[in-house]
Amino acid sequence: MSLSEIPAIQSLQGSKSDPLGLPMHFLEPRWYAVYTCANHEKHVAAEIAARGAEHFLPVYRSVRRWKDRRVTLDLPLFPGYVFVRLPLRDKLRILQVPSVVHFVSFNGLPAALPDDEVEALRSGLGHGLHAEPHPFLTVGRRVRITGGPFAGLEGILKRRKSSARVVVSMHLIQRSIAVDVDVADIAPVL
Secondary structure: OOOOOHHHHHHHHHOOEOOOOOEHHHOOOEEEEEEEOOOOHHHHHHHHHHOOOEEEOOEEEEEEEOOOOEEEEEEEOOOOEEEEEEOHHHHHHHHOOOOEEEEOEEOOEEOEEOHHHHHHHHHHHHOOOOEEEEOOOOOOEEEEEOOOOOOOOEEEEEEEOOEEEEEEEEOOOOEEEEEEEOHHHEEEOO
């Protein structure tokens, strides 16, 4: 390679990396799923918040009946997972949190979640709509939610009594939730 070719290569790299030579996907904040120890999701979310990183721990309300009373609990919608938004270069800050096991990864590299999927989930749950965990399904009729707070998400249609219920799956972590939607707000996916 001649010296005249080096600036051309550097200019190509400059469009996809920073001055230190890191690829842009290491510098841009993205959503990642962090796997936690069992029943430590709330503790991990609090530790991540204390370290100044943006996180999302979706929860749902569940009424449990104990011997002497009924208790309302806020339980994780995706047991064992907390979502965190950060540049990949800062992942060590999260891995040092007690009870964090690892990032959900493929080929040794943490796998980024689609931003629009996480934002639609945050928006829908922020409107106070009812959601609960559901077993991950691979068969059934695929539908797209076309209206309401969960607009844009795809899932599997499941009927429950007189209301329509859509099971929305996060394929990366193989977890699902069931959300109630208006029948007019769903369309089949072709």
